[in-house]
Amino acid sequence: MSKQRKAIALISGGLDSMLAAKTIMEQGVHVEGINFFTGFCVEGHTHAIREKDKAKPKRNNSLWVAEQLGMKLHIVDVIEEYKNVLINPKHGYGAHMNPCLDCKIFMVNKAKQWIVENDFDFIITGEVIGQRPMSQRKATMPIVAKESGADDLLLRPLCAKNLPATLPEREGWVDREKLHDITGRSRKPQIAMAEQFGFDDYSQPAGGCCFLTDKSYSAKLVDLWKSQGHKEYQLDDVMLLKVGRHIRPQPNFKLIVAREEGEGRFLQGYKNEFISMISLSHRGPLALIDGTPSAEDLYLAAQITARFGQGREAEQVDINVTMIDGSERTLQVKPIKDEDMPKAWYV
Amino acid sequence: MVCITGCKKAHNITFILEPFKYKDTTIMTIETLNARRLLCPLPVIRTQDKVKQLNVGDRLEVICTDPGVMQDIPAWCRINGHKVIEATAGNHEYILLIEVGSS
Numbered sequence: 001m002s003k004q005r006k007a008i009a010l011i012s013g014g015l016d017s018m019l020a021a022k023t024i025m026e027q028g029v030h031v032e033g034i035n036f037f038t039g040f041c042v043e044g045h046t047h048a049i050r051e052k053d054k055a056k057p058k059r060n061n062s063l064w065v066a067e068q069l070g071m072k073l074h075i076v077d078v079i080e081e082y083k084n085v086l087i088n089p090k091h092g093y094g095a096h097m098n099p100c101l102d103c104k105i106f107m108v109n110k111a112k113q114w115i116v117e118n119d120f121d122f123i124i125t126g127e128v129i130g131q132r133p134m135s136q137r138k139a140t141m142p143i144v145a146k147e148s149g150a151d152d153l154l155l156r157p158l159c160a161k162n163l164p165a166t167l168p169e170r171e172g173w174v175d176r177e178k179l180h181d182i183t184g185r186s187r188k189p190q191i192a193m194a195e196q197f198g199f200d201d202y203s204q205p206a207g208g209c210c211f212l213t214d215k216s217y218s219a220k221l222v223d224l225w226k227s228q229g230h231k232e233y234q235l236d237d238v239m240l241l242k243v244g245r246h247i248r249p250q251p252n253f254k255l256i257v258a259r260e261e262g263e264g265r266f267l268q269g270y271k272n273e274f275i276s277m278i279s280l281s282h283r284g285p286l287a288l289i290d291g292t293p294s295a296e297d298l299y300l301a302a303q304i305t306a307r308f309g310q311g312r313e314a315e316q317v318d319i320n321v322t323m324i325d326g327s328e329r330t331l332q333v334k335p336i337k338d339e340d341m342p343k344a345w346y347v
Numbered sequence: 348m349v350c351i352t353g354c355k356k357a358h359n360i361t362f363i364l365e366p367f368k369y370k371d372t373t374i375m376t377i378e379t380l381n382a383r384r385l386l387c388p389l390p391v392i393r394t395q396d397k398v399k400q401l402n403v404g405d406r407l408e409v410i411c412t413d414p415g416v417m418q419d420i421p422a423w424c425r426i427n428g429h430k431v432i433e434a435t436a437g438n439h440e441y442i443l444l445i446e447v448g449s450s
């Protein structure tokens with residue numbers, strides 16, 4: 001009896017990687033999933049933070065996919081290693097701060113390391129030629145295979161018939177005839193396949209599953225890098241970019257103002273690391289101050305904090321200021337008027 | 348029966364002082380993982396990494412603040428052959444007790 005081959009499937013939580021894994025499982029290959037957590041994955045985060053999202057299901061789509069397919073899923077924390085991908089992408093960024101091609105190369109390379117360590121035979125991705133303008137073009141497919149070091153151990157079941165045969169096909173571990181030839185941006189073939197396999201309720205997020213493809217998030221990331229004068233970041237920095245209104249009145253400081261209760265609770269957790277402000281005289285949001293504000297800057301920040309509370313029309317609002325060392329004081333301020341807050345302050 | 352705590356009174360309760368034994372062979376350990384402030388999937392990743400260091404039958408208590416864990420950790424356990432013994436929520440904390448399976 002021939003040996004049962006083993007493949008690791010890169011699982012993003014979307015439909016394509018689910019279909020790719022299923023296609024190979026159908027051929028009797030043992031498939032397990034691998035999902036990389038870069039720190040920028042959309043999964044759950046904003047749901048967890050924002051009160052208004054509480055009603056939405058909070059499922060993690062990668063776990064959901066794995067469960068639907070009846071396969072194991074390995075979730076790998078790549079936050080630290082990913083920094084180099086995002087900070088110095090050899091192939092540059094996409095429409096926003098998404099270094100998709102370098103990211104794919106990085107992930108396939110990690111998967112290659114994983115199959116070597118775990119005695120698996122090959123790697124599967126849900127890539128489709130022409131699906132994404134930067135990372136999924138016919139010209140980029142060999143680049144990913146080559147630069148990741150996976151070479152012909154990388155099989156893309158959804159578009160394999162449009163690509164040269166890989167080792168699993170040549171060796172007969174999988175039947176090339178039963179693979180697919182999907183190209184382009186139309187989702188119809190995938191939707192038809194999903195129906196055929198009986199999958200419904202799968203995830204097809206409009207903006208993908210990564211914050212780096214989001215325009216407003218990318219703007220906040222660029223602002224962070226610009227303000228600190230370098231591109232280094234910590235996980236907390238990138239988490240905070242997902243939360244609240246970010247207002248930068250001066251290059252040396254910005255405010256992160258909670259938009260609702262859930263965000264306020266989340267920001268509370270950072271009170272030991274940032275100066276924080278909250279109105280004492282009126283109901284209002286918690287604001288964190290990031291940077292090195294002067295005493296005058298703090299006064300301006302208090303006026304802005306007051307503007308987002310119920311005292312916005314009041315003559316005077318009492319704002320509690322808590323410094324990082326825990327010392328507190330109260331500033332009595334007149335809330336800033338809308339017309340005095342230029343649009344450019346909003347990051 | 349004389350009380351084994353040393354009070355020398357007769358009780359009809361027996362105190363079991365031996366460590367709990369799982370399947371009569373393995374001594375079960377209970378570990379705690381503090382995953383407060385972490386957002387999903389980080390509590391799942393930390394749980395996964397901790398479970399790798401434990402033996403079949405060991406238990407892990409995971410304390411989280413992201414409500415998403417009530418969905419994600421049980422899903423991860425189902426996929427990987429572990430069991431959620433108890434899941435409790437209250438005061439913005441979510442605590443899951445997991446028994447390590449044989450996967």
Ligand code: SF4
Pocket residue numbers: 098099100101103104135208209210211212213
């Ligand atoms: S969308 Fe994000 S996770 Fe996906 S390839 Fe691009 S950078 Fe990587």
